[in-house]
Structures are given as C-alpha cells and as structure tokens.
Amino acid sequence: MTHVRNAWHVAAWSCDIAAEKPFAISILGEPVVIWRSASGAIRALEDRCIHRLAPLSLGRCEGENLRCLYHGLLFAPDGGLLEIPGQDLIPPKAGVRSYPVADRHDWIWVWMGDPALADEALIPPAVGTSDPDWILGYGQLDYAADARLICDNLLDFSHLPYVHAQSFQAGPEFAANPPKITPVERGVRVTRWLPADVGNWRNPHDVPVEVYQTYDFLVPGVLLMWSANYPEGTAARLGDAIPAMDDALSGLNFTSQAVTSTGPGTARYYFSWGPHCRHGDAAKRDGMMKMAGLAFAEDKTMIEAQQRVIAMTPDPKVMPTAHDRGVTLYNRLVEKLARHNPSELESAA
Ligand code: FES
Ligand SMILES: [Fe+2]
The missing domain is CATH 2.102.10.10 (Rieske [2Fe-2S] iron-sulphur domain)
Structure with a gap:
C-alpha cells in the first residue's frame, strides 16, 4: 500500500x-x-x-x-x-x-x-498532553495491520454502532447521520451533528442535547478531533457554521491521534483524549481513557482480522458505500501526494 x-x-x-x-x-x-x-x-x-x-x-x-x-x-x-x-x-x-x-x-x-x-x-496542529487547557490521558498500540487500514477506519465512523456498541455505547445515530466531508489542506474534514438525545454517557443533563463533532484527518494519518454538547436547536440555528467551543454546554473534549506506518503490514497508533479543563477533571479523563482502551482494542481486533483476510486475497478490491466518501477523498489525496515523489511508490507495501 x-x-x-x-x-x-x-x-x-x-x-x-x-x-x-x-x-x-x-x-x-x-x-x-x-x-x-x-x-x-x-x-x-x-x-x-x-x-x-x-x-x-x-x-x-x-x-x-x-x-x-x-x-x-x-x-x-x-x-x-x-x-x-x-x-x-x-x-x-x-x-x-x-x-x-x-x-x-x-x-x-x-x-x-x-x-x-x-x-x-x-506539522499538524495536535494538542499536546501538556497543554494546560486540556486534561489528557494518552497511550499507544502496535498493529499487525497496514497503517492505511487504520486510517480507513478513522475516516468512517459508521463502524461505531457495530464495533463499539459496548465501549462507546454508539447507537444507529452514527450510520443514520452521515457527516459533512470537506477537503482541507493535506487532508479532509469530517463534521457532524448528532441529533438531540438524552440518557447516554455524553450527556450529563436531563434534557436532550445535540452533539457537535468535528475532526481533520491529515497526512500521513493524523486525526485531530473535538466534540461538545450544545442546546437543542443549535444545529438548525447555525447551519454550516462551526459552533464556538466557549458556547458548549458541557462535554467539550479533544483527541489527537496518529497512525504511523512502521513497515509493510505493521503500524503504531498513538492517541490522547480528555476533557477541556472547564468541562471535566482527572477522574473524567480516566473514565474516558478506560472507554477508549476498550474501543481501540475492538478496532484492533477487527482491523488485524481484516488484514489477515486481505493477505489471503489475490488482487483485493473494495466496494465503497455512501459512508466511504471521506475514506475515498483521503485515499485519493494519498495517491496524489505519493505520485508527487516517485520514490514514495516504493515505500512500505
Ligand atoms: S562499528 Fe557499527 S557495526 Fe561495527
Ligand atoms: Fe473505531
């Protein structure tokens, strides 16, 4: 690859x-x-x-x-x-x-x-673990799978209700509300509003809130995402405008993640996650990291198994769905940037 x-x-x-x-x-x-x-x-x-x-x-x-x-x-x-x-x-x-x-x-x-x-x-504008505005935990995982498969996974959250039904308690809202995909310099932006809901871990209120979630996915595999809760009606009021972090009701959090290709069919995945300092504390961060630990193990199980099947498949081909727009756009960008420097085609398979 x-x-x-x-x-x-x-x-x-x-x-x-x-x-x-x-x-x-x-x-x-x-x-x-x-x-x-x-x-x-x-x-x-x-x-x-x-x-x-x-x-x-x-x-x-x-x-x-x-x-x-x-x-x-x-x-x-x-x-x-x-x-x-x-x-x-x-x-x-x-x-x-x-x-x-x-x-x-x-x-x-x-x-x-x-x-x-x-x-x-x-250098992508990641949020460092020592940034005083955020209370971040961090970790890493080694993968027996190509970095490109992990990037594909991070570019399509429609897998959440299936892979992460337990850990992130994701429901059909992720597959039912396709994100807006826009190209950005050296990457793609994936943005969505999740409909007003109550009674999930993201919402500490007893009234429904809307969740805004946005991330940039940048070459060679860096995901920078924040999300937060907003009052019901905010999505309709703002349209395509980006809500201000300062207007968030609760739950403002940031994650920086990086996928590094270590060689053909292997990768290292780095991640940090936690609340904004006005939206949580170390205990909240620890709870989020525990959830992330479970979720990222779920991804690893699926992606490594996918890699093993791909390895047994002569001339593997995929059939993109409507959810793959971000994946396709990003992968086209990778091919274009790789062509720019012919030696890149010789790099790790
Ligand atoms: S000095 Fe480095 S291998 Fe001999
Ligand atoms: Fe996942």
Whole structure:
C-alpha cells in the first residue's frame, strides 16, 4: 500500500525520549534512531551502522555525537562518520542518512521524504498532553495491520454502532447521520451533528442535547478531533457554521491521534483524549481513557482480522458505500501526494 513519505510522521511521545538514551523505531520500513544530545537537541538518524549494519540505537551518546557500540564507529548529528577506532583514514563521504526531526505538541515528528521539503509549518496542529487547557490521558498500540487500514477506519465512523456498541455505547445515530466531508489542506474534514438525545454517557443533563463533532484527518494519518454538547436547536440555528467551543454546554473534549506506518503490514497508533479543563477533571479523563482502551482494542481486533483476510486475497478490491466518501477523498489525496515523489511508490507495501 502506498504511503506519503513527504510528511511528518509521529515517531514517539516526546517524554519517551530521555536525554542521551537512543530510541529505536521503524517508519515506512526504515530503521530510525532518535535521541536527545547533551545540549538537548533532538536528532534522528538511520538506525544502521555503515560498518556491519548494527543498530546505532544500541550505541552511546557522546556529547552531540552517537557511537556504535559494536566496533566503535562515531557519527556526527548529521550522520557523517567522524571516527573509526584504530584507523586514521575516514572515507570522506561515509555516513548514515539523517532525517529532519521536530519536538512539537509532545510528539516527536520525523520527515521521511526529501529533506529539502521538510517544512515545520506542515506539522499538524495536535494538542499536546501538556497543554494546560486540556486534561489528557494518552497511550499507544502496535498493529499487525497496514497503517492505511487504520486510517480507513478513522475516516468512517459508521463502524461505531457495530464495533463499539459496548465501549462507546454508539447507537444507529452514527450510520443514520452521515457527516459533512470537506477537503482541507493535506487532508479532509469530517463534521457532524448528532441529533438531540438524552440518557447516554455524553450527556450529563436531563434534557436532550445535540452533539457537535468535528475532526481533520491529515497526512500521513493524523486525526485531530473535538466534540461538545450544545442546546437543542443549535444545529438548525447555525447551519454550516462551526459552533464556538466557549458556547458548549458541557462535554467539550479533544483527541489527537496518529497512525504511523512502521513497515509493510505493521503500524503504531498513538492517541490522547480528555476533557477541556472547564468541562471535566482527572477522574473524567480516566473514565474516558478506560472507554477508549476498550474501543481501540475492538478496532484492533477487527482491523488485524481484516488484514489477515486481505493477505489471503489475490488482487483485493473494495466496494465503497455512501459512508466511504471521506475514506475515498483521503485515499485519493494519498495517491496524489505519493505520485508527487516517485520514490514514495516504493515505500512500505
Ligand atoms: S557495526 Fe557499527 S562499528 Fe561495527
Ligand atoms: Fe473505531
């Protein structure tokens, strides 16, 4: 399956990269080592020593540099080879690939494509776990499934009444109220009003409220969503206008999620979720995270099983339904951005 290389891929939680402790991950099937140097700078290099291909993530930070702890080759932060113990001649062009890397919104982002195109303005505006306006819990899951299947899932919430009937207590309202889908820069926007309802976990009131829910889904697989409760009649009054967060009655919450392709048929899924500080507390966050834990395990069971069936299917084809408009629009964008740089077609299947 095609993936967009020219994008910022979430590689880790910022708090998981300790000073001078190299961290290993593969992204699009490429081994990457990430570390914070003595000066606090964040670095990302190919995690493969040019001597005998040992992982540099088993190496040692020395000031700004990283030493392979197999036979001691020393690499500069830009990947250049600085030292071969016991050998004076250093081949001038020898080194490993370095990747543009940024520490933003409490995630570490790595640009996997052409370094000349790595613009930090393209980092999706996720809400970091340390943002004081929100009380967020966070977690991650490793998938034995291609990242594209997880993106498809996140772009079509009509699966909620079926996959998440227990965890999110989703009823037929998700399939019955198709969202509005609009293209946005490097992604799609999915927006819906759920009809006035009472007696579900989202609504703490004893009168019906309408739920507004909106998310942007951005390459290479970043979902940024907020939702909140509004008085009955708000949807009709506003039409297509976006309600103000400040006007929410209750339940204002935010989730940032990122799907990273780690290789052909594997992915890592990062997520945070919780209430706005005026709409909940740590106990509310913990309740939401417990629900999310159950729900995301339900997705994982279904998507990994789907992946196994796809793997047994020669030339797999899908039959989109009316609910797949967001999926189709996003997947077209992925194919277009991948075509833009021919090497992307060679990336992880
Ligand atoms: S493999 Fe890295 S120094 Fe030998
Ligand atoms: Fe789901």
